[in-house]
Amino acid sequence: MAVDQQEVPGSTPSGATAARRSPTRRRAWVVLALLVCLMLVNYADKVVVGLAGVGMKEELDLDDSQFGVIQSSFYWLFAVGCVLGGWLGGKLPARWLLAGIAAVWALSLAPMTAQVGFTTIVACRVLLGLAEGPTTALAMQVAHSWFPAHKRAIPSSIVVAGAGIGPLIAAPILTWVILTYSWHAAFGVLAVVGAVVAVLWVIGGDSGPEAASGGHGTAANAPALPDHVPLRRLFSTGTLIGMAVLFFVAYANTSVKVSWLPLYLREGLGYDATTAGNLVALPYLGSAVAVILVGVVSAVMTRRGITNRITRGVLPGALVLTSGVCTIAFSSMDRGAPQMLLLALGSCLNSAGYGVAFAGLADVIPAKQRGTVFGIVTGVYSLGGIVAPLVIGTLVSSSESVAVGYGDGFLVLGVTTMIGAAVALLVVHPDRDAARLAAKS
Template identity: 80%
Template sequence: MAVEQQEASAPEPGGTASGRAAPVRRRAWTVLALLVCLMLVNYADKVVVGLAGVGMKEELGLTDAEFGVIQSSFFWLFAVGSVLGGWLGGKVRARWLLAIIASLWALSLAPMAAQVGFTTIVACRVLLGFAEGPTTALAMQVAHSWFPAHQRAVPSSIVVAGAGIGPLIAAPALTWVILTHSWHAAFGVLAICGAVVTVAWLIGGDSGPEDTRGGGHGPAGAAALPERVPLRRLFSTGTLIGMSLLFFVAYANTSVKVSWLPLYLREGLGYDAITAGRLVALPYLGSAVAVILVGVASAALTRRGVGGRLTRGILPGAMVLASGVCTIAFSSLDRGVPQMVLLVLSSCLNSAGYGVAFAGLADVVPAKQRGVVFGIVTGIYSLGGVVAPLVVGRLVSAGESVALGYGDGFLVLGVTMIVGALAALLLVNPARDAAKLTAERTAG
């Protein structure tokens, strides 16, 4: 039962329970809005190199393989930052930790506003990746601290939607900045945005009352989780293994979209810069809408008593599977409306399950351990971001033509997604694993 509900059942002198619950709910949604802003800037930072890629390659004389190294370098310390941030998430107040992280974003982007070389670009991207590594996990941890278990699907999905809104706004806006001024100016704009969102978070952001609870609860009717479970035992459950695999292949898709989609549209398909900037926004628009719709659908099914295996396991796994099929399909088509429809659909399906999948993880992980577990899971799936841009860069360089090279890259990506999604569909079952962990602790 949520903290708000507990307060409602036990009013204290000096005010009514409903009077105290309303401010908590309002604060929860305010913090959620700030988390969306953090995610918005976070993903705008990710997509900017892809948008600036043509200009960067021309100015610095970079090959496709070298540009792939720049894109991959973002993820070199991403896993380290994820695990470290998750560990600190249980020790450092969220207000200060996320503010420090966001300030590091701005610090890493600022040098790119001036003339830089290949080595400096790589160093800045490594720092940015390290700082952004724990962001999603910490944002989910904070969001879950404001909402009880049975209400988390929608807030989780709204946080993930910020990842789609960021590039949706950034793609056309930064394209205009790049064409009007330079690609350096785009990095300067994002550095300022990072500073602004840092101040906003310091003013209004923090963890919520659910963060003080000892154990954790799954969906309505599920038994309370133990206060702590050994990490080795948690990561031996089918849910955490399957979710890690699912996130890995889904994030490989996301990283390729962020890294190579703008260049694919321009170099592989021949769209001009302005058209490419507009088309890049379409997958993110679709993803932002889809992730919220799926979160609402999952929450509605949960309220009607549908089990977590379907709403938080099979649902995201099936969507990533379908996304892999769409990725293979659009890679085999020529430029045109059908190809763009499949490309956008692939992105929507891939992103839509993130929020409910994180809610599924929370069903199995005790509240006090969510920060470190989410950080480790993020670190694991970030490896998809390391490998995928490098593989695509190699395949583009090795292809008989640029278009064929991109086609080979998306084909390999689609097959990988299908394999990972199938494994997740077999393994993920939050209700089963939560019940096992509770029974083991009770028996012990």
């Protein structure tokens, strides 16, 4: 059953129904803010091991390969969590599902506050990855349930911006906690923050009015999607194939920088702990700004009649392609401001298109299937988070020097990123694929 237009944030109500619109719109932005908080904690949890890496390696006498296993272990069950969470997203209220997930984050971080061994660390990271796996997909599903299709680019980008804000805030604060107290204390701080965010979500978070709606086009004259499309047909579209590939290489790029960037700055380039902590924050600052800016640009282009093929397909693909070029370039440069500029720029461009890319995915997925499909896509691209940290760890430990190992690793990462982005540029076409799915309904 279609949702009344006046109940959809951003629509144009009439007469007596106008009073109903403002509370719904305000609630939409409150929920969006809570989703940003969830994403913030989600990515702070990811970056903490990289920040604590030097202390962990010294205390537990870990080599680079073992540390690579710790970083990679976060993603071992990440894909399982993505698919399971996406499936549950269509069956359980978002209020309780996301709160439960955040509570598991806190529980998985708590043991790290005490003296632990290699096996315990790996087990805790596996549990954390399982719980954090579905977060992005569920956050997007909830965000899209509060906004009509043609207005999702900016909200999607704001949710993704939380991924950049998390490390931006966490890096300097957690670095100070580690240097002042210990790396164990940093995990304790995150456990407490995760528990607080879980409580806040229970109080104010939930799905919106569009969660109960059927398929919606991206504009008034766009074809309406059927209520249900077989997954085989959905995943045979160029848009889902191309976006999965694009997300895979982009997430591999992101996971390497989350996992290894703090150690690269300290061990590979020789920066001290405080400087490295501050430098780590720069790419995330740029990413948080860039992802919102790209969302606004995409929304403006859509309002001016530019097709979703360009605004939600070509745009994110071109950004990731350029990010790959930047990654290749900084991998061969010496330490200094130009290298840091390219590193930060590459990270910004890599993340900037996530929000509009998710909006492009939503264009070809029926509303009731978004949780499941987002979960599967997230599970597929999370495999990049398993492979990339392991490859970097192997190259660093097997190279003639740490610096050479990091350089080779980022070179491989840049080339892979460019190839994946090129594939997406060729095959992603939301308008065409949505029309074909609607015609077969």
